[in-house]
Amino acid sequence: MAKPTRLLCRKTVASVINILALVSTVESLNSLRGDGQQLGKHRDPIGHIEVLETLPPPREFWDLYASQRRPVLFRGAARQSPGMHLWSDDYLLKNYGDLKVKIESKAEKDDSPTGVKGLGQDTIENFLASYIKRNSYIVSQLPDAMSREVSVLPFLTCGTFRDRILEANLWMSSGGTKSLLHRDADNAINCLYAGRKDWIFIHPSFEDRIPIAKEDVEAYGGFALLDPDNVDLERYPAFADVDWSYANIMAGDCLFLPYGYWHQVRSYDRNQAVSVLFSRLTEVDLSGCHDDDLHYTPLSEVNMVYTYDGYGDQTMGDTDPFELNDTLKEWCSSLGVLNQPLMLTGLLEEYGLDEPDDESPNHILNSNHGQFQEDKEDIKQMLMEATEKMMRILDTNGDGKVSCAGELSGLSLGTLKTLANILDGDSANTEDYEYASFSPQAIRDFLMQCMERADTNSNGELRREDFLEFYQAFGGSLKGGKELLSILDKEDNGFISRSELHNNMERVLVMYNKKAKPDSSNLLWETERKRLHSERRKTHVHDDL
Numbered sequence: 001m002a003k004p005t006r007l008l009c010r011k012t013v014a015s016v017i018n019i020l021a022l023v024s025t026v027e028s029l030n031s032l033r034g035d036g037q038q039l040g041k042h043r044d045p046i047g048h049i050e051v052l053e054t055l056p057p058p059r060e061f062w063d064l065y066a067s068q069r070r071p072v073l074f075r076g077a078a079r080q081s082p083g084m085h086l087w088s089d090d091y092l093l094k095n096y097g098d099l100k101v102k103i104e105s106k107a108e109k110d111d112s113p114t115g116v117k118g119l120g121q122d123t124i125e126n127f128l129a130s131y132i133k134r135n136s137y138i139v140s141q142l143p144d145a146m147s148r149e150v151s152v153l154p155f156l157t158c159g160t161f162r163d164r165i166l167e168a169n170l171w172m173s174s175g176g177t178k179s180l181l182h183r184d185a186d187n188a189i190n191c192l193y194a195g196r197k198d199w200i201f202i203h204p205s206f207e208d209r210i211p212i213a214k215e216d217v218e219a220y221g222g223f224a225l226l227d228p229d230n231v232d233l234e235r236y237p238a239f240a241d242v243d244w245s246y247a248n249i250m251a252g253d254c255l256f257l258p259y260g261y262w263h264q265v266r267s268y269d270r271n272q273a274v275s276v277l278f279s280r281l282t283e284v285d286l287s288g289c290h291d292d293d294l295h296y297t298p299l300s301e302v303n304m305v306y307t308y309d310g311y312g313d314q315t316m317g318d319t320d321p322f323e324l325n326d327t328l329k330e331w332c333s334s335l336g337v338l339n340q341p342l343m344l345t346g347l348l349e350e351y352g353l354d355e356p357d358d359e360s361p362n363h364i365l366n367s368n369h370g371q372f373q374e375d376k377e378d379i380k381q382m383l384m385e386a387t388e389k390m391m392r393i394l395d396t397n398g399d400g401k402v403s404c405a406g407e408l409s410g411l412s413l414g415t416l417k418t419l420a421n422i423l424d425g426d427s428a429n430t431e432d433y434e435y436a437s438f439s440p441q442a443i444r445d446f447l448m449q450c451m452e453r454a455d456t457n458s459n460g461e462l463r464r465e466d467f468l469e470f471y472q473a474f475g476g477s478l479k480g481g482k483e484l485l486s487i488l489d490k491e492d493n494g495f496i497s498r499s500e501l502h503n504n505m506e507r508v509l510v511m512y513n514k515k516a517k518p519d520s521s522n523l524l525w526e527t528e529r530k531r532l533h534s535e536r537r538k539t540h541v542h543d544d545l
């Protein structure tokens with residue numbers, strides 16, 4: 001890869017470091033540069049990524065950037081999107097207030113915030129009412145209605161690029177968001193409509209020096225087990241040799257972020273961005289591209305693969321259906337035929353779960369909310385169920401196998417999207433997310449604790465208001481709490497009695513039996529964070545002594 005050449009002016013940074021060095025001890029002078037500090041302090045950056053003032057034509061974009069997986073900043077390209085000029089809070093409220101979006105906390109991996117639609121789900125109206133103060137960030141599929149005001153950059157509007165625009169995502173916050181170091185599965189054009197963002201980039205060739213959750217090593221996505229504010233180089237010494245580049249992006253700029261490229265992002269000020277995702281491509285047919293005919297084109301006019309109506313479930317992050325098509329075809333042609341066990345084997349290989357006696361890692365979901373042990377057997381079980389469902393769609397003549405030339409040929413995009421969702425659908429895309437986020441055991445414990453508090457506060461019955469308050473303190477949403485209440489306070493007199501709880505507990509627990517999509521990196525990172533915190537606490541104890 002050709003490396004960008006511009007160097008960061010580090011004068012201010014360097015002087016701060018000098019001051020810190022004066023007050024630090026001999027011990028820390030001996031330690032590794034950047035240890036325990038922010039990501040990027042371990043060495044000087046290579047430089048800012050390349051900046052273009054004019055957009056390349058499709059062929060040039062492919063040859064110099066997309067095919068090379070080389071990030072580049074398009075200065076001012078977001079200004080062509082009407083949304084950049086229109087999307088004030090007032091405008092959004094008036095035109096899109098009722099649309100549903102997904103929300104996350106500003107620091108990735110903190111507990112999900114709640115909105116009027118449940119855990120991690122809110123309306124734009126409710127988000128706008130409090131986002132300045134709250135620790136809440138829209139990270140969502142873009143509702144279709146808004147796609148009329150988003151422009152696709154000209155070079156993506158023809159040939160293979162145009163056919164392979166997968167989905168669009170909306171990002172909005174009052175600033176102060178901070179991601180982990182991670183990589184995404186698809187290519188993206190990320191345009192900033194408001195605010196500023198600082199990006200750190202690490203080329204995929206440094207992957208073997210980045211601590212990645214084991215199952216994600218072979219994947220396209222995934223997180224690094226590094227705290228971006230406190231990089232532990234003693235534990236991960238190889239990271240000290242990792243080169244990095246950066247970009248300072250301002251409102252009006254667009255960024256090409258290649259698939260699988262490691263990045264970490266911080267945002268400042270009121271922030272709005274739209275990213276348009278397109279397939280990882282190995283080749284493109286641009287014969288239909290006539291450079292003179294290319295224009296900024298409304299996203300609503302390019303036949304994006306995954307759209308979102310703004311009310312139902314999202315499909316954010318679902319697998320690229322074209323790649324799924326190719327994978328199924330490959331499996332089928334190499335094996336001669338496909339059936340459920342063969343599909344399962346293929347998937348276990350993809351997930352790195354095919355080695356029989358490998359003890360680590362254990363998938364533990366939702367460690368914050370309840371010890372939900374998600375081991376390999378559970379994942380196998382989930383994949384088993386998914387492949388059975390997929391077979392029901394693929395095996396149209398019901399003979400237990402999928403013929404390569406017949407049943408597998410000519411799968412429609414719609415069918416492939418359904419298969420992708422069965423395989424990979426994320427409960428965080430639905431209002432069921434709340435029920436997938438707490439284990440039945442955690443809910444049982446919570447309910448028992450509620451009853452204990454009721455015993456001391458009242459005649460043994462739990463007041464409606466108290467229950468709703470306890471449930472929200474537990475991490476649930478008001479909406480979820482009310483749903484529970486409608487089951488638990490069956491007679492609807494404003495109190496949950498012991499017998500009501502006893503009689504209706506199972507009906508509640510069944511609702512929480514939905515398992516979230518395994519995200520082991522998330523949990524490994526949680527473990528890492530806890531370890532860091534406990535070590536920090538230990539250090540503080542020493543300081544006190």
Ligand SMILES: *[C@@H]1O[C@H](CO)[C@@H](O)[C@H](O)[C@H]1NC(C)=O
Binds near residue numbers: 322325408409413416
């Ligand atoms: C999936 O692949 C088959 C070839 O096996 C092809 O005929 C079909 O058009 C592909 N589907 C899509 C949506 O590209």
Ligand SMILES: [Ca+2]
Binds near residue numbers: 399400401407
């Ligand atoms: Ca068949």
Ligand SMILES: [Ca+2]
Binds near residue numbers: 492495
């Ligand atoms: Ca009652």
